Amino acid sequence: MKEGRILKAFGGFFFVSDFDSREVYQCRIRGRLKKEKIDVIAGDIVEYTAMEGNTGVVERRLDRKNxxxxxxxxxxxxxxxxxxxxxxxxxxxxxxxxxxxxxxxxxxxxxxxxxxxxxxxxxxxxxxxxxxxxxxxxxxxxxxxxxxxxxxxxxxxxxxxxxxxxxxxxxxxxxxxxxxxxxxxxxxxxxxxxxxxxxxxxxxxxxxxxxxxxxDTPGFSSLDVTFVPSEELQYYFPEISGYLNDCKFLPCSHSHEPKCGVKAAVEEGDIPKHRYNNYLDFLEEIKKKEERNWRR
CATH class of the missing domain: 3.40.50.300 (P-loop containing nucleotide triphosphate hydrolases)
Known part of the structure; x- marks a missing residue:
């Protein structure tokens, strides 16, 4: 079997770029994968059997990195x-x-x-x-x-x-x-x-x-970040995560706590004010969703 990367899936066909030759094969997916509900999408690395006329059959989807x-x-x-x-x-x-x-x-x-x-x-x-x-x-x-x-x-x-x-x-x-x-x-x-x-x-x-x-992906007008746990959001702002050890109280949300190292860094101009404000806005969105889920 050969290995390749799925370039696109369209109309029941899966277009596979071979790793060695970079040729593209138009493949169907093996029925077993459908039965096991293993989805195959663009970017997936697969094993496939090549057939005549640059056609083939996807036999197996390898583990995804993300x-x-x-x-x-x-x-x-x-x-x-x-x-x-x-x-x-x-x-x-x-x-x-x-x-x-x-x-x-x-x-x-x-x-x-x-x-x-x-x-x-x-x-x-x-x-x-x-x-x-x-x-x-x-x-x-x-x-x-x-x-x-x-x-x-x-x-x-x-x-x-x-x-x-x-x-x-x-x-x-x-x-x-x-x-x-x-x-x-x-x-x-x-x-x-x-x-x-x-x-x-x-x-x-x-x-x-x-x-x-x-x-090339469709443009977005809004993106939901509320799947991120509120206590983890700080780690996805690199400039904020660098000041976590300067906070007196841990865990610290960097919103209302006194003697917060992150807030001090904002005041001193070491963290961009607009980035910090966006962090707070995202944090509020996340906490509102967490509160709704908690009440269910």
Whole structure:
């Protein structure tokens, strides 16, 4: 049997990229897997039997390293959290939601700030300086002016990556700039409401000429972080987790407790105020859900 990675599942067929030849086989799934209710999705590593005409049968799904629910994709190594500096405007709360979700999956994270030509590269860098100081890798791009495309290629090279971000920020345009042969369909941003339309209709892993795979995922307008236990949220804000030992009272939620090391760091400017405020907002969302569940 051969091994490969599922690129997409569509109409009962599973398209497998062979690890050795990189040829794509159109496969059906073995009935036993259906009977055992073993689902197979994009990103899954499988064993399959090759047949004539680049067809085959998926025999077995190997264990997953991780599984993202939205979009449904397995064995992701890296999240490229993508936002635009303008059109649509950069919203830090949405960016921080995406970062928290990526942190919960223990993914390598890069931030891509697109459309920097609309504001200017130096101004965009000033806006994102707090995130670079936290330790996030930030890539600044403009498809219109060809800025940062080579750097983004290096980020994607030889990894299984997922783009995550709201509609209209240019994820598909970026992928087309990286590899024109992908020929992804792009949606325009409405002049009236400045919001993009979803243009990606199904989850698909795209094979890159530079090595690796990337998924272009539908844009999101909101992301739920309430599955994170309230006491664990602090660990998904790297700059907050660095001050946990400075709190007098443990456990500390860093919201109302006196002599809190995190609050002191915010006051001293060592933790970005907007990040801390977003942490508190997420914490409140989570606690409200925990309280509702407790009352049931």
């Amino acid at each position: 599984y993202l629910f939205r979009p449904p994709i397995a064995n992701v190594e890296q999240a490229v959290v993508t936002c635009s500096i303008a059109q649509p405007d950069l919203h830090f709360k949405l960016l921080d939601r995406l970062l928290v979700l990526s942190e919960t999956e223990d993914l390598e994270i890069s931030i891509c700030i697109n459309k920097v030509d609309l504001l200017g590269l130096e101004k965009a860098k000033a806006v994102m300086k707090p995130y670079e100081e936290i330790g996030y890798k930030v890539v600044y791009t403009s498809v219109e002016e060809g800025i940062g495309i080579s750097e983004l290629k290096e980020v994607l090279k030889d990894k299984v990556s997922v783009f995550a971000g709201p509609s209209g920020v240019g994820k598909s345009s970026l992928l087309n700039a990286i590899q024109p042969g992908l020929k992804l369909k792009m949606g325009e941003v409405s002049e009236r409401i400045k919001r993009g339309r979803h243009t990606t209709r199904h989850v698909e892993l795209l094979s890159l000429n530079i090595g690796g795979w990337v998924a």
